[in-house]
Amino acid sequence: MKPGTLTRRLPLALAVIALVAAAVWWAGRPKPVAVALAEIDRGKVEASIANTRAGTVEACQRTKLSTIVGGRIELLAVKEGDRVQKGQLLMKLWNDDQQAQATLAGAQMETARRRVNEVCTLAANAAKEAERQASLRARGFVSGSREEAARAEADAKHAGCAAAKAEVASADARLKATRVEQGRTVLYAPFDGTVAKIVGEVGEYSTPSPPGVPTPPAIDLIDDSCLYVKAPMDEVDAPKIAAGQPVRISLDALPKRSFPGKVKRVAPYVSAVEKQARTVDVEALFDDPQAPGKLLVGYSADIEVILAVRENVVRVPTSALQEGGRVLVAGSDGRLAERQLKTGLSNWEYTEVVDGLAAGERVVTSLEREGVKAGAAWVADEKKNGGK
Secondary structure, eight states: OOHHHHHHHHHHHHHHHHHHHHHHHHHHSOOOEEEOEEEOEEEEEEEEEEOSSOEEEEEEEEEEEOOSSOEEEEEEOOOTTOEEOTTOEEEEEOOHHHHHHHHHHHHHHHHHHHHHHHHHHHHHHHHHHHHHHHHHHHTTSSOHHHHHHHHHHHHHHHHHHHHHHHHHHHHHHHHHHHHHHHHTTEEEOSSSEEEEEEOOOTTSEEOOOOTTSOOOOSEEEEEEEEEEEEEEEETTTGGGOOTTOEEEEEETTEEEEEEEEEEEEEOSSOBOOTTSOOEEEEEEEESSTTTTOSOOTTOEEEEEEEEEEEEEEEEEEGGGOBTTTEEEEEOTTSBEEEEEOEEEEEOSSEEEEEESOOTTOEEEOOTTSTTOSTTOBEEEOTTTTTTO
């Protein structure tokens, strides 16, 4: 082979070797990891705490009524769903015997009153006669014994009058007692409200529901004009909550909506339910009770208590944070870089960045994906990043 030919072929061979090496490197290079990214911006960050289990919409007034004594239901004056007024009759048990006793007591009181008129009139006349006898004795027309007898007669008649008046008072007390007994067999609405449930039908026996005995009440009455939400908070969070703090209320029946409110009350004790965490009940009122529309007592609801708010701060999605306040930043060189942050307020959605990131930078939120680590090559997941 001529020397010139060898000289011409050498560069070509080197070029082929370089291309082969580049192809081998390209085939064996690490493939970029597709990652979901979030751009750092400025906005509001809140520190908040939420209930541990679902809360409930409750009525400010709700009572489960039962008669004081048991008996057969004679009258149901309402039905479930009826609106009632305070003092309206709801239910009456059979009480004909008590009505008869009341009629008898009323008759006895009327008789006693008439007896008073008779006896007290005689007593007044006897008193006048005693005065007349005293006047005659003073002028010597009658003896002293006659005057004394007249005075004794007047005193006796006066005592009889007092006894008759006492009998009237006694008869009146008996009449009131029978009316009280009748009151033990009837139910009246203690406030305006809606009849939620009735247990029993006309002719059935209604049983009282004393405390501690699992007997269903006869009538469940709800005042749905005033509603609030009660939810259990973890005992660890309870010291951070106080009446008057702002809250957000959400309801399962109204998804993707929330309503502002205020903490109404924090229970003064811890509830210890078997097999559940110890919690403290927190009650909250809607700022605008009309905003959610018609609510039903018993709806599931959640309370998020807002502890603090920062406006217009640099914030990072909380899902992008790793343990120790670290994030993976999508570098302009195509590599993921780990960065330590100094953070402030935080909630499940955003965390305030005090130092370590600037608005406009992008961080990885898909930390759970395989291969996502510092130094890895990255490519934006178009589906997760809206095609950006």
